[in-house]
Amino acid sequence: MRRSTALSLLALCAFTSAIHPSHCSAQIDDQSKQLAHDIFQQLIEINTTDSIGSVTAASEAMQARFLDAGFSKEDMFLGGPNDRKKNLVVRLKGTGQKKPILFIGHLDVVEARREDWTTDPFKFVEKDGFYYGRGTQDMKESDAILVTTFVRLKKQGYKPDRDLILALTADEEGGKSNGVDWLVKNQRSLIDAEYVINPDGGGVDVQNGKPVNMDVDATEKLYGDYQLTALNPGGHSSLPVPDNAIYHIADALERLQNYTFPFELNAITRAYFDKMSTLESGQTAKDMKAILATPPDKTAIKRLSENAEYNSIMHTTCVATRLSGGHANNALPQTAQANVNCRILPGHSLEETRQDLIRIFNDPKITVRYVTDGGEVFDTAPDRKALPPAALNPEVQKPLEALVNKFWPGIPVIPTMSTGASDGVFTNAAGMPTYAISGIALETNDVRAHGKDERLPIDSYYRGVDFYYQFVKALSSE
Numbered sequence: 001m002r003r004s005t006a007l008s009l010l011a012l013c014a015f016t017s018a019i020h021p022s023h024c025s026a027q028i029d030d031q032s033k034q035l036a037h038d039i040f041q042q043l044i045e046i047n048t049t050d051s052i053g054s055v056t057a058a059s060e061a062m063q064a065r066f067l068d069a070g071f072s073k074e075d076m077f078l079g080g081p082n083d084r085k086k087n088l089v090v091r092l093k094g095t096g097q098k099k100p101i102l103f104i105g106h107l108d109v110v111e112a113r114r115e116d117w118t119t120d121p122f123k124f125v126e127k128d129g130f131y132y133g134r135g136t137q138d139m140k141e142s143d144a145i146l147v148t149t150f151v152r153l154k155k156q157g158y159k160p161d162r163d164l165i166l167a168l169t170a171d172e173e174g175g176k177s178n179g180v181d182w183l184v185k186n187q188r189s190l191i192d193a194e195y196v197i198n199p200d201g202g203g204v205d206v207q208n209g210k211p212v213n214m215d216v217d218a219t220e221k222l223y224g225d226y227q228l229t230a231l232n233p234g235g236h237s238s239l240p241v242p243d244n245a246i247y248h249i250a251d252a253l254e255r256l257q258n259y260t261f262p263f264e265l266n267a268i269t270r271a272y273f274d275k276m277s278t279l280e281s282g283q284t285a286k287d288m289k290a291i292l293a294t295p296p297d298k299t300a301i302k303r304l305s306e307n308a309e310y311n312s313i314m315h316t317t318c319v320a321t322r323l324s325g326g327h328a329n330n331a332l333p334q335t336a337q338a339n340v341n342c343r344i345l346p347g348h349s350l351e352e353t354r355q356d357l358i359r360i361f362n363d364p365k366i367t368v369r370y371v372t373d374g375g376e377v378f379d380t381a382p383d384r385k386a387l388p389p390a391a392l393n394p395e396v397q398k399p400l401e402a403l404v405n406k407f408w409p410g411i412p413v414i415p416t417m418s419t420g421a422s423d424g425v426f427t428n429a430a431g432m433p434t435y436a437i438s439g440i441a442l443e444t445n446d447v448r449a450h451g452k453d454e455r456l457p458i459d460s461y462y463r464g465v466d467f468y469y470q471f472v473k474a475l476s477s478e
Contacts, residue, residue, distance in 0.1 A: 201436025
């Protein structure tokens with residue numbers, strides 16, 4: 001880190017510690033802080049988008065850092081299905097008293113257009129107390145934290161009571177070559193572990209500068225894309241007819257917009273609302289208690305559903321994300337299409353949801369087909385369902401709660417269901433319970449992952465560096 005940044009952070013801590021002592025709990029030395037800064041910058045400035053980027057370039061850059069830190073080539077594996085999508089697996093060898101822990105982090109990022117941003121998305125920009133760049137929230141900040149942690153532990157000669165494995169992977173955000181899936185199928189022995197920690201989820205929620213809770217994603221919704229297609233013979237635009245392909249798609253999307261999937265809770269989301277009802281106040285707290293009753297209060301469900309996050313926790317959600325149609329300005333459209341992206345509650349399959357969409361649209365002119373992560377389109381979807389929640393492991397929970405209380409005193413650790421999706425779907429399916437735990441504290445109204453001007457508070461990053469270093473040691477010490 002540049003000296004000016006370090007001094008500004010010290011000044012900020014001196015000022016804010018009187019108000020929020022936990023805000024300045026990071027105790028990393030200057031050398032480690034510089035290392036964390038440089039790795040973060042290096043990752044942000046390597047374009048790893050699916051279109052023109054290279055995950056391999058990022059993997060090779062991190063491999064070089066591990067070699068410099070003293071890891072041998074035998075401690076690492078670099079490989080994947082093609083030259084742009086090579087994954088890196090690194091092993092910090094322990095005493096073998098316990099089964100290994102696997103840490104996973106995807107190196108790829110979603111697309112970002114320079115014209116949409118106020119900064120270059122592939123430049124690491126420090127401005128107004130933030131680091132800007134594509135991946136600063138999702139999830140190169142956690143990749144950099146994990147790399148920094150493994151490098152520090154290796155240089156210190158740390159001997160964990162079990163092997164610690166780090167897998168930096170491709171194509172979580174899209175593409176045809178998901179790295180975790182590929183490793184499970186092709187190099188399972190390299191990543192086999194008792195359980196998995198995935199920083200691509202969870203984390204500390206901050207509201208108006210005050211940390212309020214630490215989320216641990218113990219389950220997640222199932223991701224599914226569906227292609228809607230309407231066909232028509234077309235014709236001259238001077239002779240409009242009501243049977244217009246674009247109108248069919250528009251009508252279907254309006255029906256989807258006005259539809260709400262059934263209310264449903266599972267063990268994790270029920271526990272989440274039970275805990276949140278003690279932290280919220282007023283009508284919100286009452287409504288959270290009311291939806292836990294048997295039967296649940298429908299009015300309370302409706303009120304809570306006005307909050308996008310709560311709505312997504314209680315329901316499967318499907319939303320239009322892309323739209324296309326027509327072939328000329330002066331011709332009736334022969335084809336119109338839309339993509340509908342669904343996040344499906346555990347227990348329901350991709351094909352079940354496709355059938356739900358067909359029923360909702362109720363239009364024989366529209367076909368609904370399933371779209372794979374790699375963009376392939378099929379008439380039917382797999383019967384695969386999101387797996388049930390993983391049982392919370394006291395070996396993870398106890399040290400986590402102790403450290404959260406140290407870094408953010410007084411806030412609760414709350415098991416949650418991710419309303420998105422992560423690579424945990426592959427490790428959970430492989431029989432390795434997966435917990436999404438991030439060391440990053442973020443304002444709930446400043447989540448910019450996948451959006452323009454993605455950014456991360458500088459102090460949050462370095463506190464996360466310190467938190468994860470201590471967390472990894474707590475999980476691997478006798």
